[in-house]
Amino acid sequence: MFGLGLRLLVLLKNTAIYGAKFVKKRIIVALDFDTPSKALNFLDHLDPDLCRVKIGKELFTAGGPDLVSSVVNKNFDVFLDLKFHDIPNTVAGAVQVASELGVWMLNVHIAGGSAMMKAAKEALSNSHGRPPILIGVTVLTSLSKEDLFEVGVNKDLAEHVMNLASLAYNSGLDGVVCSADEAKLLRASFFRDFKLITPGIRRAQDSAGDQKRVISPSEAIRNGSDFLVVGRPITRADSPRDALVEFNSEIETL
Numbered sequence: 001m002f003g004l005g006l007r008l009l010v011l012l013k014n015t016a017i018y019g020a021k022f023v024k025k026r027i028i029v030a031l032d033f034d035t036p037s038k039a040l041n042f043l044d045h046l047d048p049d050l051c052r053v054k055i056g057k058e059l060f061t062a063g064g065p066d067l068v069s070s071v072v073n074k075n076f077d078v079f080l081d082l083k084f085h086d087i088p089n090t091v092a093g094a095v096q097v098a099s100e101l102g103v104w105m106l107n108v109h110i111a112g113g114s115a116m117m118k119a120a121k122e123a124l125s126n127s128h129g130r131p132p133i134l135i136g137v138t139v140l141t142s143l144s145k146e147d148l149f150e151v152g153v154n155k156d157l158a159e160h161v162m163n164l165a166s167l168a169y170n171s172g173l174d175g176v177v178c179s180a181d182e183a184k185l186l187r188a189s190f191f192r193d194f195k196l197i198t199p200g201i202r203r204a205q206d207s208a209g210d211q212k213r214v215i216s217p218s219e220a221i222r223n224g225s226d227f228l229v230v231g232r233p234i235t236r237a238d239s240p241r242d243a244l245v246e247f248n249s250e251i252e253t254l
């Protein structure tokens with residue numbers, strides 16, 4: 001009974017009523033800007049009830065924690081994409097400080113090992129209020145089989161991703177960042193509440209840019225992804241607001 005109540009609360013937190021519609025906030029808009037003012041001006045075009053946002057290394061380096069707080073204060077759920085990877089004590093401290101900024105989700109590199117991931121999870125358990133979702137980075141999608149071989153990994157890529165995701169799961173992480181292909185594989189192997197976050201999303205009319213493999217929003221959701229990270233198709237659209245509405249409507253019935 002308590003479990004059902006908790007699930008209902010989470011569903012309500014993840015869903016906004018917009019007009020007569022329920023909008024599940026599954027699009028995470030990547031704020032890949034080089035100054036805080038560009039990011040904050042851009043956010044005037046977006047409604048925090050219709051999407052979440054991602055702050056990565058570029059914007060964080062430019063704007064720091066003050067910028068994160070400003071975005072949180074505009075009522076956006078913030079995914080702080082800093083991909084922490086260090087000794088357990090250092091990562092535990094970093095995620096705790098990030099949690100105090102009020103971020104919704106943050107991430108670490110799974111390659112940092114189970115002790116590091118457990119220390120991060122443990123640090124978040126001391127958060128005031130609801131702790132941020134903690135996810136792991138498996139293999140950067142920019143790395144080829146040859147790149148991995150150079151750093152001593154000579155396994156099949158899918159097997160390597162699966163091993164890393166299992167390590168994250170067993171270390172108590174809440175999910176992983178993965179490509180849409182990997183999402184299909186991982187969704188078949190993990191419980192539904194293990195979150196899959198997928199970048200490289202494009203509608204039919206969008207250019208791929210530098211992404212090597214892209215997938216449509218509906219296909220990514222069908223593959224089992226929970227959240228889709230979308231950058232340029234929204235940030236560089238003539239009307240970011242309209243682009244976001246289109247992304248949401250493509251997946252609203254899925």
Ligand code: C5P
Pocket residue numbers: 030032056140141142177199200201209211229230231232233
């Ligand atoms: O503009 P675009 O939609 O390609 O942006 C995708 C976002 O997702 C960027 O912030 C990029 O850094 C991030 N990302 C990615 N591929 C990964 C991990 C993160 O594109 N494997």
